[in-house]
Amino acid sequence: MKLALLLGGKPVFKSPIYVTKPVLPSMEQFVERIKLIFKTGILTNSGPFSVELEKTITKYLGVSDCALLCNGTIALQLALSSYRLSGEIITTPFTFPATVHVIALNQITPVFCDIDSDTYNIDVRQIENLITTKTTAILPVHVYGVPCDVEAIDIIAKRHGLRVIYDAAPAFGVQYKGRSIGNFGDASMFSFHGTKIFSTFEGGALVSSDDYFMQRVRILRNFGIISETEVISLGINGKINEIQCAFGLATLDLIKDEIAKRKYLYNKYTNGLKNLPGLYFQKIPKDIEQNYQYFSIRINKEEYGLNRDELTLVLREENIFPRKYYYPLCSQYPIYKGLPFSKPDILPVATNVTENILCLPLYGILSPEIVDIIIEIIHQAHKDRDKILKILNK
Numbered sequence: 001m002k003l004a005l006l007l008g009g010k011p012v013f014k015s016p017i018y019v020t021k022p023v024l025p026s027m028e029q030f031v032e033r034i035k036l037i038f039k040t041g042i043l044t045n046s047g048p049f050s051v052e053l054e055k056t057i058t059k060y061l062g063v064s065d066c067a068l069l070c071n072g073t074i075a076l077q078l079a080l081s082s083y084r085l086s087g088e089i090i091t092t093p094f095t096f097p098a099t100v101h102v103i104a105l106n107q108i109t110p111v112f113c114d115i116d117s118d119t120y121n122i123d124v125r126q127i128e129n130l131i132t133t134k135t136t137a138i139l140p141v142h143v144y145g146v147p148c149d150v151e152a153i154d155i156i157a158k159r160h161g162l163r164v165i166y167d168a169a170p171a172f173g174v175q176y177k178g179r180s181i182g183n184f185g186d187a188s189m190f191s192f193h194g195t196k197i198f199s200t201f202e203g204g205a206l207v208s209s210d211d212y213f214m215q216r217v218r219i220l221r222n223f224g225i226i227s228e229t230e231v232i233s234l235g236i237n238g239k240i241n242e243i244q245c246a247f248g249l250a251t252l253d254l255i256k257d258e259i260a261k262r263k264y265l266y267n268k269y270t271n272g273l274k275n276l277p278g279l280y281f282q283k284i285p286k287d288i289e290q291n292y293q294y295f296s297i298r299i300n301k302e303e304y305g306l307n308r309d310e311l312t313l314v315l316r317e318e319n320i321f322p323r324k325y326y327y328p329l330c331s332q333y334p335i336y337k338g339l340p341f342s343k344p345d346i347l348p349v350a351t352n353v354t355e356n357i358l359c360l361p362l363y364g365i366l367s368p369e370i371v372d373i374i375i376e377i378i379h380q381a382h383k384d385r386d387k388i389l390k391i392l393n394k
Contacts, residue, residue, distance in 0.1 A: 011319040025250035033246035049245035064209035072191030072204030082216040087134035093331035118283035137163040145293035150184040175289040200248035261364035262292035272375035278304025305385030
């Protein structure tokens with residue numbers, strides 16, 4: 001195979017191959033629900049579709065209760081507000097900005113913990129060293145949908161009287177030991193953004209078995225209103241609308257098939273790249289049923305011959321657009337850089353991972369033939385590494 005970067009020629013793909021694409025229902029199914037919205041005239045405020053979707057997701061995930069919200073960020077923010085958390089919250093720097101922003105937006109200080117070098121999740125061995133008298137909670141992330149060490153985190157939290165709220169944004173449908181990942185911790189947030197395996201255009205949910213917490217969430221998502229004349233708390237407009245829920249209801253039945261297709265492509269990537277020197281995969285712990293939200297490779301330049309950014313350039317020349325999830329670390333954003341636990345030397349694993357990680361295209365309608373070509377390009381880039389470096393260093 002001849003690479004476009006070396007030839008200066010046309011890319012192998014005429015149209016861009018992005019890292020993900022949304023799962024779309026049939027237009028007919030969606031339109032039928034939209035017609036019902038026009039018939040009832042109910043657009044929001046816990047309409048029939050939102051009530052139905054909450055019940056359906058609760059059953060689908062096998063959790064005690066589910067509250068839908070307009071997006072995952074608001075859901076996470078309300079989780080912290082509902083538990084009236086304060087002081088400090090221990091979290092990971094290797095995540096999407098929203099995870100840390102919601103902590104700061106609640107006037108709480110994020111305390112960054114380094115990550116595990118194999119799973120990229122928060123390193124449970126380091127959490128207790130970060131607990132102080134100001135610590136009120138742990139906010140771990142199931143990175144790429146792969147569960148954290150939930151049992152170890154539960155032990156630590158109970159020992160120190162801390163809340164555990166999971167950012168499960170990419171983990172919809174994931175199970176650990178036959179149980180939904182949403183059944184661990186005090187609460188979990190799922191994102192239904194268009195990039196996620198299950199989406200409602202934008203949207204999110206909080207799940208929990210804590211009845212009082214869920215009652216608080218439902219009040220706070222509606223401005224703190226409990227009746228026509230009573231407002232009892234400082235709330236926001238966090239409600240999901242009926243069009244979003246109509247889309248979700250039309251999509252939910254497609255997720256099982258979507259996961260199966262992604263699994264096939266995920267395994268194709270793994271088998272096709274496993275013998276290349278310098279490429280490492282996220283470790284999947286035992287007893288986990290994945291949803292295959294992402295496929296990542298961690299690149300060691302000394303072994304592979306190119307670094308993450310150089311390989312990214314090669315792929316983009318072919319019209320392939322992988323993503324550097326998550327780069328840079330949240331701890332390196334200007335607003336957090338000055339915090340005591342943001343220095344790269346106390347986050348060595350996260351610093352290394354963020355500089356070398358790359359997520360490749362993965363979604364159900366991606367053809368196996370395209371995945372084969374991406375694999376071939378990555379192999380060819382390794383073979384042509386010296387030529388590529390010569391071009392890039394001109």
